[in-house]
Amino acid sequence: MKLEFSAADEAFRLEVRQFVQSRLPADIRRKVALGLRLEHADYVTWFRILEERGWLTPSWPKAYGGPGWTAVQRYIFDEETLLGNAPRIIASGIQMLGPVLQAFGTEEQKKKYLPGIRQSTTWWAQGFSEPGAGSDLATVRTTAVLEPDGKHFVVNGHKVWTSYAHWCSMMFALVRTDPQAAKPQEGISFLLIDMASPGITVRPIRMLEGGTDLNECYLDNVRVPVENLVGELNKGWSYGKYLLGHERTGIAGIGSCKQQLARARQLARQQGLGEDPLLQARLAQFEVELMALEFTALRLLSPNQQSRMPEVEASMLKVRGTELRQAIFETLLEIAGPDAVPFSLAAQHLEHLDEAPTDPSLVALAANCLDARKLTIYGGTSEVQRNLIARAALDAF
Amino acid sequence: MDFSLNDDHLALRDAVRRFCDGEYKLEHRGNPETPEQATRRWSGMAELGLLGLPFPEAMGGSGQGPVEVMVVAQELGRALGGAAFVASTVLAGELLWRLGSPAQQRRWLPDLASGTVQAGVALYEDGVRYDWRRLQMQARPSGDGYVLNGRKTGVLHGDSAGLLLVVARAGVPGAPGDGLAVFLVDAQAPGVQVHGFDTLDGRRAAHVTLADVHVGAERVLGVPGAAGEAVEAALDAAVAALCAEAVGVTEVLIEHTAEHLRTRRQFGAPLAKFQVLQHRLADMVIALEQLKSMACAAAMAVEADEPMQRRRLVSAAKVLVSQQGRQLGLSAIQMHGAMGMTDECRVGHCTKRLMVIGQLFGDASWHLQSLVAITSGQAA
Numbered sequence: 001m002k003l004e005f006s007a008a009d010e011a012f013r014l015e016v017r018q019f020v021q022s023r024l025p026a027d028i029r030r031k032v033a034l035g036l037r038l039e040h041a042d043y044v045t046w047f048r049i050l051e052e053r054g055w056l057t058p059s060w061p062k063a064y065g066g067p068g069w070t071a072v073q074r075y076i077f078d079e080e081t082l083l084g085n086a087p088r089i090i091a092s093g094i095q096m097l098g099p100v101l102q103a104f105g106t107e108e109q110k111k112k113y114l115p116g117i118r119q120s121t122t123w124w125a126q127g128f129s130e131p132g133a134g135s136d137l138a139t140v141r142t143t144a145v146l147e148p149d150g151k152h153f154v155v156n157g158h159k160v161w162t163s164y165a166h167w168c169s170m171m172f173a174l175v176r177t178d179p180q181a182a183k184p185q186e187g188i189s190f191l192l193i194d195m196a197s198p199g200i201t202v203r204p205i206r207m208l209e210g211g212t213d214l215n216e217c218y219l220d221n222v223r224v225p226v227e228n229l230v231g232e233l234n235k236g237w238s239y240g241k242y243l244l245g246h247e248r249t250g251i252a253g254i255g256s257c258k259q260q261l262a263r264a265r266q267l268a269r270q271q272g273l274g275e276d277p278l279l280q281a282r283l284a285q286f287e288v289e290l291m292a293l294e295f296t297a298l299r300l301l302s303p304n305q306q307s308r309m310p311e312v313e314a315s316m317l318k319v320r321g322t323e324l325r326q327a328i329f330e331t332l333l334e335i336a337g338p339d340a341v342p343f344s345l346a347a348q349h350l351e352h353l354d355e356a357p358t359d360p361s362l363v364a365l366a367a368n369c370l371d372a373r374k375l376t377i378y379g380g381t382s383e384v385q386r387n388l389i390a391r392a393a394l395d396a397f
Numbered sequence: 398m399d400f401s402l403n404d405d406h407l408a409l410r411d412a413v414r415r416f417c418d419g420e421y422k423l424e425h426r427g428n429p430e431t432p433e434q435a436t437r438r439w440s441g442m443a444e445l446g447l448l449g450l451p452f453p454e455a456m457g458g459s460g461q462g463p464v465e466v467m468v469v470a471q472e473l474g475r476a477l478g479g480a481a482f483v484a485s486t487v488l489a490g491e492l493l494w495r496l497g498s499p500a501q502q503r504r505w506l507p508d509l510a511s512g513t514v515q516a517g518v519a520l521y522e523d524g525v526r527y528d529w530r531r532l533q534m535q536a537r538p539s540g541d542g543y544v545l546n547g548r549k550t551g552v553l554h555g556d557s558a559g560l561l562l563v564v565a566r567a568g569v570p571g572a573p574g575d576g577l578a579v580f581l582v583d584a585q586a587p588g589v590q591v592h593g594f595d596t597l598d599g600r601r602a603a604h605v606t607l608a609d610v611h612v613g614a615e616r617v618l619g620v621p622g623a624a625g626e627a628v629e630a631a632l633d634a635a636v637a638a639l640c641a642e643a644v645g646v647t648e649v650l651i652e653h654t655a656e657h658l659r660t661r662r663q664f665g666a667p668l669a670k671f672q673v674l675q676h677r678l679a680d681m682v683i684a685l686e687q688l689k690s691m692a693c694a695a696a697m698a699v700e701a702d703e704p705m706q707r708r709r710l711v712s713a714a715k716v717l718v719s720q721q722g723r724q725l726g727l728s729a730i731q732m733h734g735a736m737g738m739t740d741e742c743r744v745g746h747c748t749k750r751l752m753v754i755g756q757l758f759g760d761a762s763w764h765l766q767s768l769v770a771i772t773s774g775q776a777a
Binding site: 001002003004005006009072277280281283284285287288289291292293295296298299300301302303304305307309313316319320383385386387389390391393394396397 | 398399400401402403406407464651652654655656658659669672675676678679680681682683686687688689690691693694696697698700701706710713716717765766768769772773
């Protein structure tokens with residue numbers, strides 16, 4: 001046991017920090033630091049900078065162009081990029097579909113789709129949730145029927161909460177291919193769908209903080225070539241589960257928590273609350289909880305330190321990390337005091353920041369706080385995670 | 398950053414667990430010890446090498462460090478046992494080790510390790526709460542030594558300690574240093590009165606009155622007038638050990654609660670079927686993993702012994718242990734219903750130990766305040 005990171009890990013940390021400092025464009029850095037809106041081009045610019053360095057796909061095996069980092073290095077990378085106010089890596093292509101294709105895709109599928117993910121030329125929409133299938137994802141009703149000639153599926157249905165669908169040229173979707181299956185999980189397949197196909201309509205959903213990153217997608221007799229089926233027919237549920245459980249080091253959002261806690265300390269000084277005893281106690285409490293979270297993430301990666309329930313360690317980290325981040329966001333809002341009240345959608349775009357009714361550092365706080373509610377809803381709500389954790393605990397204790 | 402446990406740690410853990418399984422019957426864990434049990438267990442711990450665990454082998458110890466202390470304390474926590482392990486071996490032992498001359502260490506550490514002598518640290522006084530730096534007891538120079546007068550409070554296992562490490566002021570006013578010194582006082586010495594009492598968790602502690610107690614120069618630890626740093630370090634080591642102990646207690650608490658949820662039936666179903674209880678259980682196991690991580694971090698910080706980092710991580714760990722330990726216990730009682738409130742049910746005993754650990758050597762507010770002070774010190 002040793003508290004220090006190894007010299008090699010510290011050197012790596014410094015390398016990442018310097019890379020972010022020197023290569024992240026200043027306007028993107030500013031947008032992230034202030035919580036302003038990011039455009040498609042901002043993500044693409046940053047992702048290409050990372051890809052050029054070989055750092056865009058930290059969790060991918062070396063054979064597929066991953067950097068071959070240890071779990072601790074990936075953790076450090078995540079933390080340093082977020083603390084340096086770089087945009088987070090959007091999960092759908094890199095962290096979700098990539099690993100599924102690598103594990104279950106055909107050689108043609110890998111050759112066709114993996115490069116586009118790495119070069120940020122293809123953005124992938126996640127077609128999982130439906131109006132009637134949220135946390136209870138196994139009840140998806142979007143159907144895919146194989147045409148008699150066996151060459152195409154015809155897909156009909158309605159997907160919802162599709163992040164960035166308006167930026168995406170492809171979608172991976174869970175669709176029902178066997179409505180007669182004994183269990184709802186057994187009749188689902190994993191399909192890759194071209195968003196330019198006739199019959200697809202994308203409609204943005206306006207969220208309470210004013211954002212329109214989420215969409216609903218209507219699929220009306222969309223024809224999908226049979227070679228776009230991933231893995232076996234009716235086995236899609238297991239691929240979907242693999243996908244959701246794949247990325248575990250980043251799931252707690254520790255780098256984001258640190259980023260927001262640093263933001264809170266800075267804003268507290270700026271708002272004249274640097275000596276406020278109640279606020280200082282609250283920030284110290286966050287620091288304790290963040291340490292506990294961070295050390296737990298690192299400890300669970302260490303030999304002989306597995307919990308009694310390895311299958312739900314990611315769930316535990318997600319529950320704790322997301323709830324902590326939300327609590328920090330709420331405190332940020334309180335630090336803003338009366339300045340949390342003015343709201344300008346326009347000023348949340350960098351080019352209109354000077355129209356802001358408040359200090360630029362406070363413009364997006366309320367929107368960020370509201371947007372953070374998604375953290376305990378997506379990827380399995382906190383309630384669903386607690387169901388899983390409890391089931392495991394009842395077996396293990 | 399390396400949290401891994403090696404094979405030696407696992408072997409130590411298993412050895413202590415075997416000892417505890419033999420000595421502490423499941424249905425009696427947490428009950429006050431009979432004198433026979435106390436004697437047998439204390440010598441059993443000595444035979445296992447636990448009482449001198451962190452002392453050098455030349456001093457009769459096992460030559461281990463804070464991480465091994467953590468492994469042991471966690472197991473003792475599972476058994477609600479260990480008696481004065483933290484008070485004597487960890488707290489008093491650390492103080493002796495930090496301040497004692499080689500001769501003083503040779504004189505006392507082997508006796509502590511063999512269990513012949515149990516030591517207690519007499520630090521706190523009426524009115525100081527946790528802020529021991531404000532203690533008032535004066536050591537008056539007299540002949541070749543000092544004379545001590547005053548009252549010390551809350552000496553853990555003070556009435557079974559043969560050796561008291563009394564912290565008092567001995568500095569010359571105006572001289573540099575914190576003015577503190579540590580005196581080795583024989584509990585049987587003339588003028589020493591030990592008033593033992595029961596504690597909430599079924600253990601013992603004592604208030605100690607000293608009336609014109611003469612202490613020879615050879616019984617002053619280190620240079621008088623500069624003991625504060627060593628006291629702080631010893632307290633940090635003790636707090637880290639208590640945090641590890643709390644992990645063990647919590648683990649057992651959850652085992653009892655999960656078992657109760659599986660077996661107790663109400664409304665035609667086991668309690669385990671009720672989601673509201675499932676979610677409480679989920680929060681308990683999440684808390685356990687966090688407590689474990691903080692106990693490891695505190696142990697590693699004590700081992701690395703860089704004062705600022707040590708204080709920061711130990712305080713952070715203690716905040717969490719004090720807050721969550723009690724909450725977990727009270728939650729387990731609620732989940733057990735009225736049965737959880739009986740003396741027979743072990744969750745109450747676990748809870749009482751967690752409550753005591755929470756209040757010892759600084760509660761959550763105290764350690765949160767030290768964290769604020771450390772953070773603002775770093776920012777300034």
